Amino acid sequence: MPAQAQSARKTVKDVAAAKAGTPLVCLTAYTAPMAAMLDEVCDVLLVGDSVGMVVHGLPTTVGVTLEMMILHGQAVMRASKRAFVVVDMPFGSYEASLEQAFMNASRIMKETGCQAVKIEAGEYAAATVRHLVDRGIPVMAHVGLRPQATNVDGGFKAKGRTEKERSKVNTEALAADQAGCFAMVIEGVAEDLAAMITAQVSCPTIGIGASAKCDGQILVTDDLLGMFDWTPRFVRRYADLRGEIGRAVEGYAKDVRARAFPGEKETYVLKKAP
Numbered sequence: 001m002p003a004q005a006q007s008a009r010k011t012v013k014d015v016a017a018a019k020a021g022t023p024l025v026c027l028t029a030y031t032a033p034m035a036a037m038l039d040e041v042c043d044v045l046l047v048g049d050s051v052g053m054v055v056h057g058l059p060t061t062v063g064v065t066l067e068m069m070i071l072h073g074q075a076v077m078r079a080s081k082r083a084f085v086v087v088d089m090p091f092g093s094y095e096a097s098l099e100q101a102f103m104n105a106s107r108i109m110k111e112t113g114c115q116a117v118k119i120e121a122g123e124y125a126a127a128t129v130r131h132l133v134d135r136g137i138p139v140m141a142h143v144g145l146r147p148q149a150t151n152v153d154g155g156f157k158a159k160g161r162t163e164k165e166r167s168k169v170n171t172e173a174l175a176a177d178q179a180g181c182f183a184m185v186i187e188g189v190a191e192d193l194a195a196m197i198t199a200q201v202s203c204p205t206i207g208i209g210a211s212a213k214c215d216g217q218i219l220v221t222d223d224l225l226g227m228f229d230w231t232p233r234f235v236r237r238y239a240d241l242r243g244e245i246g247r248a249v250e251g252y253a254k255d256v257r258a259r260a261f262p263g264e265k266e267t268y269v270l271k272k273a274p
Contacts, residue, residue, distance in 0.1 A: 009115065010043060010084040012138050012182045018043070018204040024183075024216025026206055027224075030055050030072045032079035034221060039080040044183075044206070046118065046218060047073045049088040054222050064090040066104055073112035085114045086140050094119055098131040105137045118185070120146040121176040123168075129179035141176035143197070144169055144210065145188030166193055170200075177201035185218065186210040188234075209234035 018024045026044040029035040030051040038045060051072050052064035066089075073087040087108050094101035105117045116138035119125060129139045169189060174197075176184060183204050186194050191211035198205045198214055207214030209232060223231045226240040255261035 008081055010082065012084075012115070015044065015084055015183055016204060018215050019202070023214075024204060024206055026216055026218035027221045028054075028218070029076045029080070029221065032075040035076040035079040035083075038221065039083050042083045043216070044218070045076055045080055045083040045085050047076050047085065047087040047112075047114070048118075048220070049090045050220050054220060062091045064088075066090055066093050066107070070108060070111050073108065073114050077113045084116070085112075086116045086118050087112055087114045088118045094128055095124065098128060101128045102132060102135055102137070105132050105139075106135075109137060116140055116182065118142055121172050121181070121184075122146065123172060123175075125172070126175035126179040129176055129181050133180035139181045140183045140185065140206075141173070141181040142185040142187065143173045143176065144186050169193065170197060173197045173201060177203055183216075186214060 015024065024043045025041060026046060027038050027042050028048045028050060029038055029045040030047060035045060047069065049061040049064040049069065051068065052058040052061050055072075056064075056068070058064070069087055069090055073085070076085055089101075089105060089108065093104040101119075108114065108117055117132070118140040119128060119142065121129070121141040121143050125141065129141060132139050170193070173184060173186070177200075181203055183206060184197075184201060185206045185208060186197060187207075188209040189197075191213055194205070194207055194210035195213035204215035206216040206218050208218050219235060222228065223235045224238045226237045227242050229242065231237065252261065
């Protein structure tokens with residue numbers, strides 16, 4: 001990437017500044033066209049492992065591979081110029097050992113050019129965060145509802161509804177912060193727990209289903225655009241693209257069957273000899 005393009009991007013320091021300033025605007029991006037559209041508005045673009053469900057039709061994020069994340073990360077980096085880009089480390093790519101985590105994180109950064117990686121921060125994660133940060137890899141943590149743990153949790157369930165759960169989520173958040181993560185996603189927790197974590201940690205928090213008490217917000221872009229017939233309760237739909245696309249396709253099908261498309265305007269004709 002040219003030096004001038006790299007220097008135009010937001011940095012870790014820009015993201016950190018949201019702790020005492022304007023909330024961070026964050027969205028997911030998986031493709032070059034979408035990344036280009038979101039780039040001018042968003043502070044952070046997350047190439048989330050949610051790509052497995054949103055784009056590839058997988059039932060959970062567990063089946064996402066490192067190669068998938070790199071491929072989509074490359075597309076987002078090619079099309080974006082301004083936003084800070086983070087790529088998720090998929091299930092099984094960082095849990096086995098510190099060495100595995102570093103090798104896979106460094107591969108993601110080298111092959112995509114992204115600015116940081118994100119890991120789901122369970123009890124094991126603080127040592128991994130520290131290991132990566134000490135070796136030059138910025139890490140965004142993810143606490144609360146952790147999609148990669150869906151098989152243990154028995155589905156996508158909100159966290160922190162009992163005192164034991166609250167203590168666990170808070171402990172994991174504090175550990176990740178102390179280990180050096182530059183930002184933290186808090187997903188699917190009650191407002192007061194999100195507020196408590198946000199007040200305690202030094203890094204900015206980014207909420208998804210965690211109230212406006214966080215230092216920023218993120219949503220799956222396809223959810224807010226209304227691309228699915230169902231979305232989680234914490235999503236606000238800002239468009240109905242599923243309906244718009246359906247109407248457009250129905251119009252196209254009607255015109256094709258009536259031989260009204262293509263018409264004269266869309267048809268090539270033989271050029272007359274000069």
